[in-house]
Amino acid sequence: MAAFPVTERNRVKREHERGRYDRASVFAILDAGFLCHVAYVLDGQPYCTPTIHWRDGDMLYWHGSSASRMLRHLKAGASACLTVSHLDGLVLARSGFNHSANYRSAMCFGTARIVDDPQEKALALEAIVERYFPGRQAALRATTAQEVKATTVIGMRIDEASAKIRAKNVGDDELDGEQPVWAGVVPVRTVVEPVQPSPRLLPGLAPGADLDAYRPGRELGDVLVELQQAYGQRPVVAA
Numbered sequence: 426m427a428a429f430p431v432t433e434r435n436r437v438k439r440e441h442e443r444g445r446y447d448r449a450s451v452f453a454i455l456d457a458g459f460l461c462h463v464a465y466v467l468d469g470q471p472y473c474t475p476t477i478h479w480r481d482g483d484m485l486y487w488h489g490s491s492a493s494r495m496l497r498h499l500k501a502g503a504s505a506c507l508t509v510s511h512l513d514g515l516v517l518a519r520s521g522f523n524h525s526a527n528y529r530s531a532m533c534f535g536t537a538r539i540v541d542d543p544q545e546k547a548l549a550l551e552a553i554v555e556r557y558f559p560g561r562q563a564a565l566r567a568t569t570a571q572e573v574k575a576t577t578v579i580g581m582r583i584d585e586a587s588a589k590i591r592a593k594n595v596g597d598d599e600l601d602g603e604q605p606v607w608a609g610v611v612p613v614r615t616v617v618e619p620v621q622p623s624p625r626l627l628p629g630l631a632p633g634a635d636l637d638a639y640r641p642g643r644e645l646g647d648v649l650v651e652l653q654q655a656y657g658q659r660p661v662v663a664a
């Protein structure tokens with residue numbers, strides 16, 4: 426997979442050795458996250474809205490209520506920046522200045538647009554379920570026309586992107602090694618916990634194969650990357 430172009434906008438300047446531009450690095454960070462933040466400027470005021478995203482090749486999608494201010498603004502075709510970040514560790518140094526974090530983050534730039542083609546919108550709405558819970562769509566009540574109308578889907582082709590990764594121990598100043606204070610890394614993970622069934626569950630129902638990957642104790646990012654790879658290899662159904 427080719428790298429994204431490096432421009433003045435996406436070139437990592439501070440700690441530039443942590444920067445990456447290849448699609449594999451950027452996609453691995455995007456795909457390991459369920460949550461993103463979408464930033465945009467509306468009437469001179471910056472907003473940064475957390476939401477759920479999904480990816481198909483270089484296309485990023487997110488959705489929400491058609492009444493959402495963010496979505497009403499973006500659907501007109503606006504510059505946006507979507508970020509995903511993962512915290513991997515708390516880094517405790519021998520000085521306050523050198524405290525840090527281990528992380529992986531991706532920033533993607535593009536022009537957001539509304540997905541209003543009925544077929545693309547239907548596929549996108551199905552994808553948000555199927556990408557995360559493969560096979561689930563077939564078991565669900567069909568989406569009503571009113572529900573489709575009440576939902577806006579936004580798509581953004583990634584024009585430029587950068588990844589930034591810190592994955593190492595403490596970066597103390599040389600002389601600070603003499604300080605009598607503990608230093609090191611507290612690793613942090615996001616793991617899947619056992620399911621909590623709905624109180625209104627019909628008798629005899631257990632989680633289906635669509636939840637097979639979400640075994641308790643698994644790292645959520647690993648599950649999401651695995652499911653994205655499977656989703657990317659799904660058979661193409663003739664229209």
Ligand SMILES: Cc1cc2nc3c(=O)[nH]c(=O)nc-3n(C[C@H](O)[C@H](O)[C@H](O)COP(=O)(O)OP(=O)(O)OC[C@H]3O[C@@H](n4cnc5c(N)ncnc54)[C@H](O)[C@@H]3O)c2cc1C
Pocket residue numbers: 434435436437438439440510511512525526527528529530531532586587588589
């Ligand atoms: C969990 C976490 C904790 C962090 N803690 C700190 C902290 O305490 N102090 C600190 O200075 N920084 C921290 N960072 C890094 C921070 O996100 C910025 O990279 C940093 O502050 C430099 O910002 P800048 O605007 O000067 O970047 P510049 O290097 O000037 O940004 C230029 C371009 O580089 C790319 N870029 C910059 N940062 C990132 C990034 N994080 N991910 C992907 N692309 C990027 C973008 O395309 C951006 O437009 C943290 C990041 C994460 C994810």
